[in-house]
Amino acid sequence: MTAKSGKSFAGRFGVHIAVLVFVVIWTIPTLGILVSSLRDKDQIIASGWWNSFASSSQTEAGRLPAASAQAQKDGKYVIEGNIFGDGAKRNVNAFGVKSSAPTQYPAGTAADLGDGVTLQMNADGSFALSSSKAFEGDRGQRVYYASSAPPKFTTENYKTVLFSEGIGRSFMNSLTVTIPSTVIPILIAAFAAYALAWMRFPGRALLIAVIIGLLVVPLQMSLIPLLKLYNGVGSFFGVPSKTYLGIWLAHTGFGLPFAIYLLRSYIAGLPREIMESARIDGASDFEIFVRIVLPLSFPVLASFAIFQFLWVWNDLLVAMVFLGTEADQIVLTAKLNALLGSRGGDWEILTTSAFVTIIVPLIVFFSLQRYFVRGLLAGSVKGG
Amino acid sequence: MAAQIFSAIFVIIIGVGGCVAYFWGANKLLDAVFPSRGVSGATAVDNLRRQGLVRPWLFVGPAMIILTIYLIYPVVETLRLSFLDRGGANFVGLANYEWAFGDHDFRNSILNNVLWLAVVPAACTFLGLIIAVLTDKIWWGTIAKSLIFLPLAISFVGASVIWKFIYEYRGEGQVQIGLLNAIIQHFGGQPQVWISLPFWNNFFLMVILIWIQTGFAMVILSSALRGIPEETLEAAVIDGANPFQIFWKIMVPQIWGTIAVVWTTITILVLKVFDIVLTMTNGQWNSQVLANLMFDWMFRGGGDFGRGATIAIIIMIAVIPIMVWNIRQANKETGGH
Numbered sequence: 001m002t003a004k005s006g007k008s009f010a011g012r013f014g015v016h017i018a019v020l021v022f023v024v025i026w027t028i029p030t031l032g033i034l035v036s037s038l039r040d041k042d043q044i045i046a047s048g049w050w051n052s053f054a055s056s057s058q059t060e061a062g063r064l065p066a067a068s069a070q071a072q073k074d075g076k077y078v079i080e081g082n083i084f085g086d087g088a089k090r091n092v093n094a095f096g097v098k099s100s101a102p103t104q105y106p107a108g109t110a111a112d113l114g115d116g117v118t119l120q121m122n123a124d125g126s127f128a129l130s131s132s133k134a135f136e137g138d139r140g141q142r143v144y145y146a147s148s149a150p151p152k153f154t155t156e157n158y159k160t161v162l163f164s165e166g167i168g169r170s171f172m173n174s175l176t177v178t179i180p181s182t183v184i185p186i187l188i189a190a191f192a193a194y195a196l197a198w199m200r201f202p203g204r205a206l207l208i209a210v211i212i213g214l215l216v217v218p219l220q221m222s223l224i225p226l227l228k229l230y231n232g233v234g235s236f237f238g239v240p241s242k243t244y245l246g247i248w249l250a251h252t253g254f255g256l257p258f259a260i261y262l263l264r265s266y267i268a269g270l271p272r273e274i275m276e277s278a279r280i281d282g283a284s285d286f287e288i289f290v291r292i293v294l295p296l297s298f299p300v301l302a303s304f305a306i307f308q309f310l311w312v313w314n315d316l317l318v319a320m321v322f323l324g325t326e327a328d329q330i331v332l333t334a335k336l337n338a339l340l341g342s343r344g345g346d347w348e349i350l351t352t353s354a355f356v357t358i359i360v361p362l363i364v365f366f367s368l369q370r371y372f373v374r375g376l377l378a379g380s381v382k383g384g
Numbered sequence: 385m386a387a388q389i390f391s392a393i394f395v396i397i398i399g400v401g402g403c404v405a406y407f408w409g410a411n412k413l414l415d416a417v418f419p420s421r422g423v424s425g426a427t428a429v430d431n432l433r434r435q436g437l438v439r440p441w442l443f444v445g446p447a448m449i450i451l452t453i454y455l456i457y458p459v460v461e462t463l464r465l466s467f468l469d470r471g472g473a474n475f476v477g478l479a480n481y482e483w484a485f486g487d488h489d490f491r492n493s494i495l496n497n498v499l500w501l502a503v504v505p506a507a508c509t510f511l512g513l514i515i516a517v518l519t520d521k522i523w524w525g526t527i528a529k530s531l532i533f534l535p536l537a538i539s540f541v542g543a544s545v546i547w548k549f550i551y552e553y554r555g556e557g558q559v560q561i562g563l564l565n566a567i568i569q570h571f572g573g574q575p576q577v578w579i580s581l582p583f584w585n586n587f588f589l590m591v592i593l594i595w596i597q598t599g600f601a602m603v604i605l606s607s608a609l610r611g612i613p614e615e616t617l618e619a620a621v622i623d624g625a626n627p628f629q630i631f632w633k634i635m636v637p638q639i640w641g642t643i644a645v646v647w648t649t650i651t652i653l654v655l656k657v658f659d660i661v662l663t664m665t666n667g668q669w670n671s672q673v674l675a676n677l678m679f680d681w682m683f684r685g686g687g688d689f690g691r692g693a694t695i696a697i698i699i700m701i702a703v704i705p706i707m708v709w710n711i712r713q714a715n716k717e718t719g720g721h
Contacts, residue, residue: 011627012521019518019528022511026532026595029546032563036549048561176392183396187403188446195443199436205715207444212714214455216707218656220678220696222454224689225461227682228472229453244388248395253454256447285439286411314539316659317679328388333541337663340545347549347561354545358538365537369530376600377607 030358033351040152041348057093057148059102064127064143067135079129083121083145095121095145102144113141121145157352165343167353169327170335174313174360176244177323177331181251181312182305188252189259189304190267190297194289196260197268198275208264214257223321226250230322242329247322254318255308262307262378266300267293303375306368310361332357403446410442459700465693472689480694490695493672497702499586500593500657500673505650507594509643512601516609517631519602529606533599540596540659547592548664551578580669589671592660597653601646608642609635648706655702674699 036049046058062083070077084090096104097113105111110120119141121127129141162168195201196208234241270293278288294301316333323329325338336353343349365372418431418438469476484490515532519525535543552562553575560566565575578588612635620634636643658675665671667680678695681688 015518015521019515019522019525022515022518023528023531026535026598028563029550029595030534030538032549033546045559045561047559048563048566050563050566172388176388180392180395180399184399184403187400187407188450191407192444192447195440199440199443201437201440204440207448209711209715210456211451212711213707214451216652216703216710217455217459218652218675218696218699218703220656220675220699221462222458223678224465224682224693224696225458226454228461228689244391245395248399249450250454253450256451257455260447284411284415285443286407289443310537314537314542316539316541316662320679321682333539333659336541336545337659340548340663347552350545351549354542358542361537361539362534365534366530369533373603376603 033354036347037157037352037355038153038155039157039348040154041157041346043149043152044347044351052153053151055091055148055150057146059144059146061099061102061142061144064129064140066138066140068138069140070135073130076130076132077134078131079135079140081127082125083127083143084125090125090147090149092121092123092125093146093148095119095143097141097143099144103146119143157348158356161349161352161356165339165349165353166327166330167332167335167356170330170332171356173329174332174357177247177251177319178309178312180244180248181255182308184248185252185255185259185308186301186305189256189263190294190301191289192256192260193263193267194285194293196264198288198293199285211257211260211264215261217257219254219317222254223317227321240324242322242324244323244329247318250318250322251308251312251315255311258307259304262304262375263297263300265378267297270296299371299374300378302368302371303378306364306372307375309364310372313361406446407442411439414438414442462693462696462700465689466697467690468693469690470688476690480690483691484694484698489667489672489677492670493667493674493677496586496671496673497655500590500654501651503587504590504593504597504654505647507590508597508601508650509605509646511594511598512603512646513605513636513643515598515602516606517635520606520609529599529602533603535596536599538596540592540657541663543592543596544660544663547588547595548579551588553577579665579671582670585665585669585671589660589664592664593654593657597650601650604642604646605639608639612638648709652703652706655699 032049035052036044039049039052043052047054064083065079065081067079069081070079072078083092092107094103094106095111096102097111097119098104105121107121107123110118112118115131116133117129117131119127119129121143125147127143129135162171196204196211230241230246233239274292274296275288278292283291314333316337319331319334320337323331323334325334330338336350336357339350339353414435418434420428420432420435423431465472466480467475467477469479515529519528522528538546550563551565552560553565554560554562556575560569560575564578569575579585581588616634616638617630620630625634656675657673658679661667661671661673661676662679667673667676674695678692678699681692681695
């Protein structure tokens with residue numbers, strides 16, 4: 001493959017550039033929320049995240065203290081203080097007293113306001129308004145100033161979403177849903193897959209066809225009858241209809257066709273000789289399955305486990321139908337969806353929550369990519 | 385919360401333990417009922433045969449029961465419900481279907497679904513193929529592929545937040561914190577509220593799914609490309625074919641089968657697309673799709689199960705040709721193994 005095209009330098013260079021463009025387009029969106037989630041929340045709305053390493057600057061208006069704050073100094077009346085008060089300190093670049101020229105004077109210079117009044121504002125925000133006559137009135141002088149703040153990164157957003165926005169609790173709920181939903185189907189599917197691959201019985205071909213058919217049945221077909229069934233069971237036994245047990249079983253059911261399909265095609269490909277020599281040694285099907293098939297199938301079991309884990313963790317539809325929306329049941333995806341409604345413009349909350357929801361899949365994905373790709377290839381190239 | 389963690393661990397133990405106990409116990413029981421050892425030769429052979437008749441059903445039994453409850457019964461029940469009224473009590477014939485085809489939202493959903501079907505599978509397959517070919521030629525191709533593959537691990541809701549941030553709109557003259565509007569403004573254009581532009585907003589939502597699924601197409605197609613015999617490519621080079629001819633006339637025809645599989649897999653996914661529309665627009669501004677409309681009717685005003693089921697059936701009808709094709713392919717491949 002390497003030999004055939006792009007023999008010219010320009011051609012090869014073009015390939016590198018093209019791939020680089022694709023990679024940038026595909027990574028920029030995720031990078032955007034990662035960077036934003038670490039920014040100060042005032043800076044997120046003040047500048048685009050791609051500018052987050054530059055200082056953010058803004059122009060603001062303020063009012064100096066009124067005449068009552070004046071003191072006499074060297075025969076002059078002076079009002080002193082800091083424009084930022086006790087708040088966060090920024091760097092003043094320039095200031096002014098007219099809204100039409102808010103940055104008329106550079107910081108550190110003394111501006112002549114007429115009538116013998118001068119105003120000096122320094123880079124650190126400290127100011128001195130002095131006059132030869134006493135100040136009067138209870139409204140202070142209006143000032144405008146342009147200030148800049150150095151880039152500020154913080155983990156504050158993570159603290160907020162994890163502990164006060166309920167994301168931490170939802171994270172636990174997601175784990176509670178995901179782990180049993182991943183573990184339970186494996187054994188059930190493995191036994192069925194072995195029987196469908198290596199045991200002869202009437203109706204086997206039909207069963208395989210049914211399972212391949214079920215692979216593509218849209219989830220939407222199951223929702224209403226199952227919702228009715230769960231409500232019915234709930235009211236019959238006087239228990240809540242939205243329970244973790246309910247969703248574990250639902251995910252097991254929805255994951256089974258793929259599990260059986262994937263495991264069967266792998267188990268059917270195991271060498272016949274191993275099975276037959278074990279059978280000659282007097283091993284039963286059960287023993288063959290437990291001692292030979294299960295250990296040999298480890299790679300495909302891992303593939304399925306990763307698939308199911310990612311699928312369940314990322315699922316929104318099943319969780320919204322079979323679980324409640326209270327804090328004790330709402331999973332991460334549903335919580336993120338709810339936050340999109342209630343905290344629509346609060347990007348520090350949304351980007352951080354989104355990053356918390358995707359971090360687990362990303363870790364699983366990167367550490368187990370090999371198994372994931374293997375499952376993907378086995379699951380789709382052969383028919384699904 | 386402690387109780388919740390405890391119950392989850394408890395369920396894993398019970399679930400796995402129960403499965404093990406069932407399979408082991410049922411197997412033991414079968415051996416006890418039809419003993420093959422310690423009995424006369426003829427009886428042993430007879431019993432072994434009986435065991436062979438029963439054992440497969442012990443193995444597939446649990447899976448069959450769960451599949452029946454969670455998939456087979458619901459399919460039949462959904463079909464039945466689509467002929468009943470909102471509460472599922474009275475037979476209404478085809479009234480739900482008549483309602484559907486006269487309903488503005490439904491027709492809008494069908495139109496949008498057709499748009500999605502026309503654009504997303506084609507775009508994913510095409511981009512995936514291009515990237516697979518390009519990354520095969522460079523030394524850092526594996527890293528590039530990993531990064532393009534990565535969105536596949538992200539949930540649709542997470543991806544929606546990621547892209548909503550890109551489409552974010554601030555009033556004109558303000559600092560645009562959404563990347564798209566910032567770029568537009570930088571080049572002197574007008575910032576827009578992208579997701580509320582009727583018709584075009586569909587494409588902004590599709591971009592999200594394309595972003596997620598291109599990696600899938602790329603991985604599958606890349607492995608198919610590796611399977612192309614080197615000789616065919618070398619012969620083409622010797623005959624003086626240029627790279628485009630090699631791509632379109634030699635490589636693509638040899639992987640048609642895989643392209644079809646990728647295309648149909650993404651097609652099914654598109655028919656079920658729900659999360660993206662729900663979180664981005666919830667069907668407002670004419671961006672509704674069938675799966676989201678169905679969810680809407682399931683719960684709207686206490687839920688109209690008749691109409692919800694009808695919409696589900698329509699999604700199912702669109703899937704059936706692919707289902708039949710899949711079963712045919714699988715039968716051909718296994719050849720009765």
